[in-house]
Amino acid sequence: MVITEESTVRRILVEGIDGVSVETVPTPTAGTGEVRVRSTVVGICGSDIHAAHGRHPFIDLPFRPGHEVVGVVDAAGPGTDQSLVGRRVVVEPNLACGKCTQCLAGRYNICAELAVFGCQTPGGLTDAFVIAEDRVIPLDDGLDDRHAALIEPLATPVHAVRRAAKLVGGLDGKRVAVLGAGPIGLFVLLAARRAGATVVVADLLDSKRARAERLGAIGSFDPTSEDAARSAIEVLGGPADVVIDCVARKSSVAQAIDIVDKGGAVMIVGVAAGATEVPLDLIQDREIVVAGCLMYVREDVQEAIDMLTEGAVPIDEFVTGVFPLEQSAEAFTASTDPEHVKVLITVGDPS
Incomplete structure (x- = not known):
């Protein structure tokens, strides 16, 4: 993938189910302990649709979605593994404090201060975003982007x-x-x-x-x-x-x-x-x-990766719609149709 440095990126803003738009924001820079990811595929979650309708108890409008994210690391900030640059990754979006009783017990999915990337913070439905290095998981080439986009919802x-x-x-x-x-x-x-x-x-x-x-x-x-x-x-x-x-x-x-x-x-x-x-x-x-039951921890994510890698998930039964980022409004509308299972949004050049 050839990456060029732009001064701005596109990002999706959701103000309601009929208020899904593209906003332009400065290209983020990876800080200490962070990597920058260029999104390639982002799934729309049922929680995104509930939030867009104003019915999610923990997501306020407006919000900037995208917690089911696959992308490519194109920059790594100070103090991170520089070999991640160029690697395809999936995001584990639970943002935990690492210090509370639950985190110390390994149950960071119920962290006392839990926030979720793309729910309580701007997410990955954008050309590029930054996130802590420990929230990305490198992917093997044998798992294509459509399969990888199902890792998070399967976990x-x-x-x-x-x-x-x-x-x-x-x-x-x-x-x-x-x-x-x-x-x-x-x-x-x-x-x-x-x-x-x-x-x-x-x-x-x-x-x-x-x-x-x-x-x-x-x-x-x-x-x-x-x-x-x-x-x-x-x-x-x-x-x-x-x-x-x-x-x-x-x-x-x-x-x-x-x-x-x-x-x-x-x-x-x-x-x-x-x-x-x-x-x-x-x-x-x-x-x-x-x-x-709330979200998951890393062992659940790894089990989801194993299931997808082994072919235990018939992809065509799950991925029922694919839209480009500029048609995100149409993608959200499609996701309200109960006949759809999982709608994906492609971002940039998937090659």
Whole structure:
């Protein structure tokens, strides 16, 4: 890749779902401990769409998105590994303090001062950005940009499945129900199957349920049907050991409690819009564990890379739209269509 030094770069500004525009800002300079990355591919996350609609509890409008980022390091500041220049990298966007109790325990995904690149700070949906050196992971040439763009969104489901496995003594041979067949739900399906689980998936749309079955779910069900919980249990051959809720609404949590076995676990992966009522009486009476799941740590990212490298993710089932940066407004609009799974934005020259 031939890199030229420009005085300005393009960056996407989101002021609302109908207010996605391109702004021009000075080209950033890598400071001490930082690298500068030229973006090549950036994914649009469900969180980006919720934020654009003003419905994300932790992202304020306006914001400058881009936390699912693949790019090439074109400059390295003082105190960094200069051999990174020219390397293709993926960004791990959780920005942690490194000093709090959680960070010191290795759980920096729930850092007391956590910020997320592209959510609480300007992100990678731009020609170039700077970020701390330890937030970039060099990529092997065998993983192309379309696959690499799925590393970040896959890492959260990997983390959720790993946490769930710890709660129930492993998932090999266990029964799992996944609520929601959007990108996160489908990635949870793949990660749970990789861990040895039998999986059933719920979604409102026939097309999404069909995709889940193509990806290995033994069955699927409409969560709004009167016998939804019974259908899930019948398909699984018994109550679920784990339910992973990628919707996170009052109705989905209640349904998860109806589907999960006594002594089982419910993992909340979806981002709730706010305080949500839960059937606490049943949680107590059945000794059900309800656990939250936020982002991931490096081992989850590496597992996601391994899954993609090994071909465990059918790329054409996930990447359903690709737009250039100058059409970011159209890309955001496309991402609101439930028939899309993952929309990517290309930046600059991908060669």
